[in-house]
Amino acid sequence: MAHEHHEHHGPEWNKAAEAALTRAGEQWTAMRASIFDVLASFDKPASAYDIADAVSKAQGRRVAPNSVYRILDLFVNANLARRVESANAYLANSHPDCIHDCIFLVCDQCGQTTHIDNDTITGSVRSAASGAGFTPVRPVIEVRGRCADCAASVQD
Ligand SMILES: [Zn+2]
Ligand SMILES: [Zn+2]
Secondary structure, eight states, X not given: OXXXXXXXXXXXXXXXXXXXXXXXXXXXXXXXXHHHHHHHHOSSOBXXXXXXXXXXXXXXXXXXXXXXXXXXXXXXXXXXXXXXXGGTEEEEOSOTTSOOOOEEEEETTTOOEEEXXXXXXXXXXXXXXXXXXXXXXXXXXXXXXXXXXXXXXXXX
16 A cells, blocks of 8 residues: 655754755755755644744844745755645655655644655546546645544543
8 A cells, every 4th residue: 555665854854855855956055954944843834934934033034935935846846845735835745755646634723734645546546637638747635624633632
């Protein structure tokens, strides 16, 4: 079923992100590194504005959302970040060295977003699209609902 790969955390995660960006032929600049740090610190999808605010605070100087947006775009193309469409925001990719069509689980109550990888499901979506004469680039599968924490607090 799900393809085996380990998810990254901490400094090892930054190393994996740096390696993925370098493989994509891009430089791991100080600015890109600090944007990745900030992005990885969010457990909910963050907008370019949220990230620009946090990076500005960390660097003690104003960083424009526009330049953050360009870097996020680059991260998405190099598999370092994923866009969560229904939240109109970004998450750091926990497996930058492994390409999947991640399936996002978005909590409507607290906004926490986790994901699962199931290449069988996303493969079916891709082949259904191909069967309809459509060339799929990026299937977007997002499940809205309630995370385990919020579901548990409802029962209290
Ligand atoms: Zn994934
Ligand atoms: Zn929740």
